[in-house]
Amino acid sequence: MIIRYPNGTSYSHDAEKNSKKQSKKKEISFSKRGMTLEEEINESNAYYLALSKAVIHKKPTPVQIVKVDYPRRSAAVIKEAYFRQASTTDYNGVYNRFYLDFEAKETKNKLSFPLKNFHQHQISHMQDCLKQSGICFVILRFSSSNRLFILEASHLITYWEKQKKNGRKSIPLKDLEKIGYEMYYGLSPRIPYLAIVDQLIAKDNE
């Protein structure tokens, strides 16, 4: 598998242009909110897997299956099922001995990232993984500006706990610019998050 970068230039500019088209589309199709980021991450994971860099998969959507028909012996059709609440984050896997665990979310807000994008069970899961020295974070995307950040779970948890004590209900963009790690779109992978993970690992070992 050969991946070529045309003369090594950054793709963030192109990505920004494309994103304007994307975000226009997204405004029309509100129901597909979040799909684009998910697809981009899945694509990045496939790239990392193909190059033996990391094994990260999105977990399937948990579904409670109630009724299954077997029209033929080989084929089962689920006729009644319900969405269940996930008990973990969406992505996990292994990178060079390290356990990675993360969630990806996007917002249409321009100046802050609403905490309502997260749920208590995800926060609890991140706390559990941190206890086991896993590398936990969230990938946050501002769809209007197409800016991407990685925020370590420890910081997210701090905002979450403050919110529960009547603190603010969102993370200001200004804070993310300080304590988060901004990422820029690439060609392959689209979202080069392992470069930031390397920084998180290096920081932990300081």
Added chain:
Amino acid sequence: MIIRYPNGTSYSHDAEKNSKKQSKKKEISFSKRGMTLEEEINESNAYYLALSKAVIHKKPTPVQIVKVDYPRRSAAVIKEAYFRQASTTDYNGVYNRFYLDFEAKETKNKLSFPLKNFHQHQISHMQDCLKQSGICFVILRFSSSNRLFILEASHLITYWEKQKKNGRKSIPLKDLEKIGYEMYYGLSPRIPYLAIVDQLIAKDNE
């Protein structure tokens, strides 16, 4: 949460007695084959999680959703969906910094474990995880004798590759007794697999 062991005796004897009842039931309900082992592992995972020993979850069954009805705004009913092939093993997570990845299978055979219980994509996934220095293994259960083994993925892969070259289609019980790690049922957790994982880690560090 307080878990008590009554005077520290092993529960393997009781477990054996119970298992006879279980395996009788299992013979009647063939369709539930594999459920018991899964439930036992889920219970063990819940125990390890409650005691902050490890964060291991079973991945949801992957389902391709085709049609969803929204009878009320709050409730979605999946009306048509299909089972998809999983691209990974069933269980993964983090234990004291280590990435664990495993699959659990049982057989009614008495003297060997059929390789048809595994699929190429699972083997490939284990190979990928081993490249990242993950700890990969399978939990194998002989339902007739209620014996449990952990076999390292590297060994399973060897049998798998031999099978592809017209080698035998199963792993002899005698081999498992030599190169596998036998586990004995406990009370909490039912399947104390982390004790074996500790041995695998110690061996790797030798």
